Amino acid sequence: MPADMNDYFKKKKPNRGGENKTPNLKKLSNDNGDRGGKKTVPQLIFLTLAIIVGVIFLKPFTIINSGEVGIKVRTGKFEEKPLKAGLHFYIPILERIIPVNTRIRLITYSDTHKSTIGDNYSSTLSRGGFEGGLRRNPAIQVLDQRGLTVSIDIAVQYSLRAESAPKTIERWGSSWEEKIINSKVREVVRDVVGQYPAEKLPEMRNEIASAIQTKVREKVNSLEGKPVVLASVELRNIVLPPKIKAKIEEVQAAKQEVTIAEQKKEKAKELALMKAEIAKGEAEKNRIVAQGQADKIRIEAISQAKANKLISESLTPELIQLEQIKTQAKFNEALKVNRDAKIFLTPGGAVPNIWIDTKGKEKERLSTQTPRESVTTYGN
Secondary structure, eight states, X not given: OOHHHHHHHHHHSOOOTTOOOSOXXXXXXXXXXXXXXXXXXXHHHHHHHHHHHHHHHHOOEEEEOTTEEEEEEETTEEOSSOBOSEEEEOXXXXXXXXXXXXXXXXXXXXXXXXXXXXXXXXXXXXXXXXXXXXXXXXXXXXXXXXXXXXXXXXXXXXXXXXXXXHHHHHHHOTXXXXXIIIHHHHHHHHHHHTTSOXXXXXXXXXXXXXXXXXXXXXXXXXXXXXXXXEEEEEEEEXXXXXXXXXXXXXXXXXXXXXXXXXXXXXXXXXXXXXXHHHHXXXXXXXXXXXXXXXXXXXXXXXXXXXXXXXXXXXXXXXXXXXXHHHHHHHHHHHHHHOTTEEEEXXXXXXXXXXXXXXXXXXXXXOOOOOGGGTOOOOOO
16 A cells, blocks of 8 residues: 555544644645655556547548548648548548549449449448449430430449549539539430431441540540549440331341342352353363364375375386286286186276176176275376
């Protein structure tokens, strides 16, 4: 027990043996001085508990995650410089820090039911339930050039620009997505699609998608400070009225039939051309063969003419007489076999020799024969 407490209880004891009841003023003054200069253990414990309770309930700090920036607000005024990821302290009541998500977001405009995915971070005023994940809006209803209703499915990827986040939130508020992205996308889609008739939309799909992306980017970038970074604008689907869709399907079927007929026509044309080429090749082949035969005959005739000329030039009276002697010799040989035959020789060989078989008048006949058949013709 502390010394000052012992002194206190000693003073409370009854005075025995005639002790002086007057307190020792010097001692009391020293005791009071010690109490004023030192804090007791209960006081230190109370102070520590008060600090812990204050930290728990007031929470004068916040943690900014990666993919986020912090916006410090002091007495209602936004500081221009955003806070980076990490631990940051502030003065409760006078200050607060708003975490803002700067990750890429995806917003879809579609009537197809899909689950909406968030970041699994605790929701705050600025984070929102779905920021940084997927947000689904209904498909954009647009009137075409003739006033028919068409549904357009669009997907937009974007993110909040980190360096200008404080000014963006200060100007546009926590619903900046609806004011910047949603309104601009719907406005551009209506302007672009409204220029075409419904039946032309599928055919002009690429042109429409390019125009929508270009104009949305221009409108977002034209905002002061360029608060949003636009990643992409994707045209996913064009939902036409049932009657227009049925009409387009009929036209497509007719076009397909025409295409098939054209293909058959081209195939028949190719087949005819192939047959014509084959016939042309055969005709050329026959012409070459005939030309070859004609050339052969012509060459043979020329050769024969040359041979005949050489023979005629080489004939002499002596040679002709020699040939007659050879023929007479053959006749003599024939007479040895048939002695009843008669032979009439023409002088000079101008007329063929005549062979007559005289075995019987009924069997007589005239016969003009070659030298092999005993009838020979001699030239002059």
